[in-house]
Amino acid sequence: AQKVTQAQTEISVxxxxxxxxxxxxxxxxTTYYLFWYKQPPSGELVFLIRRNSFDEQNxxxxxxxxxxxxxxxxxxxxxxxxxxxDSAVYFCALSEVGRTDSWGKFQFGAxxxxxxxx
Amino acid sequence: xxGITQSPKYLFRKEGQNVxxxxxxxxxxxxxxWYRQDPGQGLRLIYYSQIVNDFQKGDIAxxxxxxxxxxxxxxxxxxxxxxxxTAFYLCASSPRGDxxxxxxxxxxxxxxxx
Numbered sequence: 001a002q003k004v005t006q007a008q009t010e011i012s013v014x015x016x017x018x019x020x021x022x023x024x025x026x027x028x029x030t031t032y033y034l035f036w037y038k039q040p041p042s043g044e045l046v047f048l049i050r051r052n053s054f055d056e057q058n059x060x061x062x063x064x065x066x067x068x069x070x071x072x073x074x075x076x077x078x079x080x081x082x083x084x085x086d087s088a089v090y091f092c093a094l095s096e097v098g099r100t101d102s103w104g105k106f107q108f109g110a111x112x113x114x115x116x117x118x
Numbered sequence: 119x120x121g122i123t124q125s126p127k128y129l130f131r132k133e134g135q136n137v138x139x140x141x142x143x144x145x146x147x148x149x150x151x152w153y154r155q156d157p158g159q160g161l162r163l164i165y166y167s168q169i170v171n172d173f174q175k176g177d178i179a180x181x182x183x184x185x186x187x188x189x190x191x192x193x194x195x196x197x198x199x200x201x202x203x204t205a206f207y208l209c210a211s212s213p214r215g216d217x218x219x220x221x222x223x224x225x226x227x228x229x230x231x232x
Contacts, residue, residue, distance in 0.1 A: 006160075009158070033217055035220060037223075042225060043206065043208075043226040043228075044223050045161075045210075045221075045223040047222065050218070052218065091160060095217040096217060097217045097218075104149060104168060104214075104215035104217055104219070105163060105176070105217075106161075106163070106221065108161040110158060110160045111158075111159075
């Protein structure tokens with residue numbers, strides 16, 4: 001069963017528009033971690049943020065912001081005033097703590113391709 | 119600079135041939151991982167190792183093998199038993215195999231069938 005769902009396959013925006021990427025996860029654990037990664041065309045995944053299940057504070061880092069809502073099992077990511085350099089595939093990932101066989105293992109969503117045009 | 123080096127960047131395999139993908143890290147990380155990425159899909163875990171001389175199967179281990187003889191190295195062999203090996207392969211590492219540790223990734227190896 002898919003534990004991390006990124007329903008948006010591709011989002012196209014014009015530069016300076018805001019874009020929000022959805023991530024919905026599924027877990028029975030009370031302790032877990034959520035991550036966002038960026039994959040530019042070069043292929044390497046770049047770590048953006050980690051959030052633990054007990055910290056529902058939203059976070060802002062420059063033009064990036066994250067909205068974590070346990071009630072809806074969502075961890076959405078917004079890029080404000082998008083730029084061409086934001087064009088990439090973005091992955092959401094879940095890491096569960098409760099079970100020994102899932103310890104340290106990430107479950108990735110399918111990714112959302114963001115295309116920002118000038 | 120510390121990081122993860124994957125080689126080669128592109129690899130071609132003939133039918134019935136085994137090929138080995140290299141992954142080296144100088145981050146002094148204990149845990150290392152191999153993922154496969156197919157178009158339109160997320161990353162799927164092939165094998166992982168939380169410590170030297172130990173490794174476990176991930177979700178799609180069939181047709182693959184690994185070794186972890188040194189802390190800094192975690193090579194992946196794609197065997198002839200893997201019938202659909204064409205994909206992008208990513209190696210990652212983390213300080214420990216803890217669930218809260220971000221994984222750091224290499225640039226990947228793109229494997230194709232001749």
